[in-house]
Amino acid sequence: MKDYILRFLIAGVMAVCIFLLFLGGRQANAEGPATDKREQMLWTWPAEGVISDTFGTRSGRHKGIDIAGSRGSAVKAALEGKVIKSYLSSTYGNAVLIEHPNGYVTVYAHLDKRLADEGDEVRKGEKIGTMGNTGYSTGVHLHFEIHQSQWTYQKENAINPVAMFGSMKEGDFIAAAHNSGEPAEVNQPAKTMTAAAANKENSVHFVKKGDTLWDIAILYGMEVSELMDTNGLDTITIFPGQELQLDKWEPEPFPKGSAVLN
Incomplete structure (x- = not known):
């Protein structure tokens, strides 16, 4: 009888130890996301x-x-x-x-x-x-x-x-700025009338070698998403000689006496 009780007590102690080890592992895993978040901030x-x-x-x-x-x-x-x-x-x-x-x-x-x-x-x-x-x-x-x-x-x-x-x-x-764990937004250029926008006759930009949608959007005071939507583009890949329509964007008229920006 004593031998049976001793075995029972040993089994109980082992069960408690296993439970504590399992609980400790769960707590360590729970700390993982916090560590990852601190890592993101770096x-x-x-x-x-x-x-x-x-x-x-x-x-x-x-x-x-x-x-x-x-x-x-x-x-x-x-x-x-x-x-x-x-x-x-x-x-x-x-x-x-x-x-x-x-x-x-x-x-x-x-x-x-x-x-x-x-x-x-x-x-x-x-x-x-x-x-x-x-x-x-x-x-x-x-x-x-x-x-x-x-x-x-x-x-x-x-x-x-x-x-x-x-x-x-x-x-x-x-933007190439300190990371907060979420994509940072670039301050887009205001839709200010540029000389290129003011002088475009057919609301078309002919792509030159080295052009990117980013450059063209800045040139005409637009956003990349506008250019892509206007031209039905699924990707930002463009090619020399390609015509990009700009006519969905109508610039605001200049106030009387204002100057065109170069």
């Missing part, structure tokens, strides 16, 4: 522009996000770290890879110019290059990737940047 957007493609598209082959903007605009380090690669790739074009103290590696591809060399220590928000269209690219944009631990050719360590920047979708405007 990062900053690497470029200013519009999200033109997101993670996981192209049948899962797209391992980063694309930010379309103006050729030559600043590309900045999303977090402080050390440049582990700065080179010209046949696919990435001009590319910079940065290893960060928290173990992540970020990739900045299709740059027009690289302004950081291998071995450089860079600060968060420091300019490391300019946006371009080099390598395997169909328009001016930054291709940005985040890898958990090392970068590899297979990109098996790539993670969705939403983990660091919050939810995002194609068409979102963002």
